[in-house]
Amino acid sequence: MPLTTRMAWRNLGRNRRRSAITAAAVAFALFFAILIRSLQLGIYGHMIHTVVGGMAGYVQVADSTYWPSQNLDVAMAEDPRWLEAVTADPDVASATPRLAGFTLLSHEKESAVAQWTGVDFAREDPGFWETRLIDGRFDNASKDGPYPVWLGRYLAESLDAQIGDTLVGMGQGYQGSMASDLMLVAGTLRLGNPELEKRVAVMRLEDAQAYSGAYGMWGTVMITPKNPGESFRAAASLSQQHPMEYASWTSWEERMPELQQAIQADSAGGIVILFILYVVISFGLLGTMIMLANERQREFTMQIALGVKRPVLAGMVFTEALLMGVLGAAIGTAMGRGVVYYFHVRPLRLLGDIAQAMEQQGWEPVLPPSMDWSITWTHGAIVIGLTLLASLWPIYVVYKSPAIHR
Amino acid sequence: MRRQLLYTLGLGLSFFSVFAQNPSSLLAKAEASAIQQSAYSRIKMKAERPRYTRDMELRSWNMGNAYSLVQIVSPERDAGMVYMKADKSLMTYSPRTGKIMKLPSSMLMQGWMGTDAQFDNILGAASLSQDFTHSYQGKKTVNGQECHLIRCVPKPATPVAYDHVDAYLSVQNDTWVRLVFFDKKGTVSQQMDALHFKRFDGVLMPDEIRFTAKDGNQTTTLTILEWRKRPDLKPSWFSESTMKNMDSL
Numbered sequence: 001m002p003l004t005t006r007m008a009w010r011n012l013g014r015n016r017r018r019s020a021i022t023a024a025a026v027a028f029a030l031f032f033a034i035l036i037r038s039l040q041l042g043i044y045g046h047m048i049h050t051v052v053g054g055m056a057g058y059v060q061v062a063d064s065t066y067w068p069s070q071n072l073d074v075a076m077a078e079d080p081r082w083l084e085a086v087t088a089d090p091d092v093a094s095a096t097p098r099l100a101g102f103t104l105l106s107h108e109k110e111s112a113v114a115q116w117t118g119v120d121f122a123r124e125d126p127g128f129w130e131t132r133l134i135d136g137r138f139d140n141a142s143k144d145g146p147y148p149v150w151l152g153r154y155l156a157e158s159l160d161a162q163i164g165d166t167l168v169g170m171g172q173g174y175q176g177s178m179a180s181d182l183m184l185v186a187g188t189l190r191l192g193n194p195e196l197e198k199r200v201a202v203m204r205l206e207d208a209q210a211y212s213g214a215y216g217m218w219g220t221v222m223i224t225p226k227n228p229g230e231s232f233r234a235a236a237s238l239s240q241q242h243p244m245e246y247a248s249w250t251s252w253e254e255r256m257p258e259l260q261q262a263i264q265a266d267s268a269g270g271i272v273i274l275f276i277l278y279v280v281i282s283f284g285l286l287g288t289m290i291m292l293a294n295e296r297q298r299e300f301t302m303q304i305a306l307g308v309k310r311p312v313l314a315g316m317v318f319t320e321a322l323l324m325g326v327l328g329a330a331i332g333t334a335m336g337r338g339v340v341y342y343f344h345v346r347p348l349r350l351l352g353d354i355a356q357a358m359e360q361q362g363w364e365p366v367l368p369p370s371m372d373w374s375i376t377w378t379h380g381a382i383v384i385g386l387t388l389l390a391s392l393w394p395i396y397v398v399y400k401s402p403a404i405h406r
Numbered sequence: 407m408r409r410q411l412l413y414t415l416g417l418g419l420s421f422f423s424v425f426a427q428n429p430s431s432l433l434a435k436a437e438a439s440a441i442q443q444s445a446y447s448r449i450k451m452k453a454e455r456p457r458y459t460r461d462m463e464l465r466s467w468n469m470g471n472a473y474s475l476v477q478i479v480s481p482e483r484d485a486g487m488v489y490m491k492a493d494k495s496l497m498t499y500s501p502r503t504g505k506i507m508k509l510p511s512s513m514l515m516q517g518w519m520g521t522d523a524q525f526d527n528i529l530g531a532a533s534l535s536q537d538f539t540h541s542y543q544g545k546k547t548v549n550g551q552e553c554h555l556i557r558c559v560p561k562p563a564t565p566v567a568y569d570h571v572d573a574y575l576s577v578q579n580d581t582w583v584r585l586v587f588f589d590k591k592g593t594v595s596q597q598m599d600a601l602h603f604k605r606f607d608g609v610l611m612p613d614e615i616r617f618t619a620k621d622g623n624q625t626t627t628l629t630i631l632e633w634r635k636r637p638d639l640k641p642s643w644f645s646e647s648t649m650k651n652m653d654s655l
Contacts, residue, residue, distance in 0.1 A: 168503050176453055176460045176521065178484045180500035213483055
């Protein structure tokens with residue numbers, strides 16, 4: 001270990017209280033930064049996942065005129081070989097076809113407008129659907145007889161339908177034909193998005209095709225990239241590698257710009273708060289550094305008089321600041337990650353009016369924090385950088401100190 | 407001076423209406439030719455869309471415009487579906503479900519089975535001569551025929567979604583040639599053109615009608631294949647049991 005580093009380490013121990021104050025300032029700044037940012041980004045992730053992940057798809061392939069009307073008439077012809085190629089792509093986590101349309105469902109005296117959605121259960125993650133199931137089963141649906149249907153929980157409530165009840169569906173089918181048939185309630189679903197739970201009726205893809213008359217057709221293909229955060233880029237590059245005629249590839253940011261903008265606006269607010277926090281902490285650090293320089297003025301003078309070169313002395317002070325910064329950052333990381341992990345295991349759940357407002361906007365009222373390490377690295381680097389910036393004051397004092405003290 | 411002008415104007419207007427034909431009687435004559443009869447008919451429909459065309463064949467029974475029953479004969483997938491309008495209620499029967507469903511009457515204004523014809527057009531529209539007030543707008547040539555243009559504004563109690571309807575009635579024979587339906591914003595929501603006329607069972611009527619929807623790039627053509635007077639039909643015939651037992655007809 002070089003001499004300056006060893007001396008710097010020992011200097012930290014010579015005034016423990018001062019070192020502790022500096023490290024604590026760094027640690028608390030980082031602790032709050034991690035907490036605020038993890039919660040904020042976690043909530044955005046939760047929003048995107050519930051709104052986009054389950055039913056809309058991070059990347060969606062559909063006929064170029066499909067959005068925004070979601071018209072069943074422009075469904076695409078099935079292309080299993082293309083789907084195999086997309087699924088095999090290393091950047092793709094999953095690719096699943098869907099077919100959806102609107103219909104009137106009625107059960108005895110109650111009726112409601114529902115969005116039926118054909119799902120290819122063989123291709124989809126069975127775990128995803130198992131966790132969404134409140135009641136009923138997926139595997140015991142019969143091959144013949146009325147089409148089995150899994151209703152969003154609020155839709156089932158408004159239809160007053162129990163498992164085993166028969167519904168009458170009637171609506172517009174594919175390209176002008178009628179969609180009219182019987183359906184058997186096979187289960188109810190919790191989709192994490194109350195808007196969807198009010199209207200979604202999930203069917204098997206082949207049943208949906210038969211019901212609507214769109215035999216051999218897909219409405220959309222939902223693609224989840226390996227890295228969902230890169231949906232926008234993935235949509236562009238995948239469309240180049242796996243072209244499909246007349247189809248357009250859209251990432252959720254393009255289909256739901258309002259969600260994207262809401263997140264950006266809210267995120268900017270969080271950054272402003274962090275900026276204020278960092279300004280306050282910076283002046284705290286600068287205060288301890290000025291205190292340090294004042295208290296050690298005599299020591300600096302003495303060392304210079306003994307022949308220690310000013311750059312060496314400055315390097316030592318800088319190393320002290322770096323050590324305090326890293327120490328504080330380590331403590332802050334431990335505290336921040338600890339608390340974040342606790343909330344990760346037991347997410348905060350909102351209650352009362354706020355919870356209702358959130359449900360109405362379409363997501364489950366929980367606040368799961370983000371466990372992304374990049375938040376820790378970014379803000380750890382920022383606080384250490386601030387400490388080093390503050391250490392410029394004692395370095396300046398080192399250069400200004402005369403060799404002879406009065 | 408101004409009062410004098412008003413008098414002259416009023417006098418002029420009353421003279422005009424004396425010499426003009428009475429628009430209400432013109433409309434009544436046009437409707438009497440086909441719409442007000444009790445009849446059975448067989449109809450072919452062809453919906454043309456940018457992406458696809460769809461052919462359908464129907465059988466239809468009606469008594470004036472208050473009672474009507476339509477059964478789909480082809481295509482295979484939809485065959486056997488029945489729509490019925492009996493006075494104010496609208497119902498549909500699907501052989502796949504074996505159930506009769508009531509439809510909201512607001513559906514009368516919507517496109518019928520993916521065509522540009524509205525439920526209203528298929529199941530009997532409001533009567534232009536009885537449910538609307540009329541004003542005569544002069545003569546115009548439409549589809550090669552000289553026509554009277556009559557603007558029809560619905561009476562307050564008439565349950566229609568249009569703002570007004572421009573009816574072009576042939577000067578030569580008492581049939582309509584073109585109907586243009588305007589919505590509340592004053593834009594054309596639907597247009598009907600009678601392209602060809604034929605005499606069925608002694609009644610001259612348009613046997614080829616083209617429906618054009620809002621933007622004009624999609625049309626539906628309706629052709630009457632067969633039309634017979636059925637004076638024996640009674641309101642009680644238009645019942646749920648008739649809907650369920652159509653095969654014997």
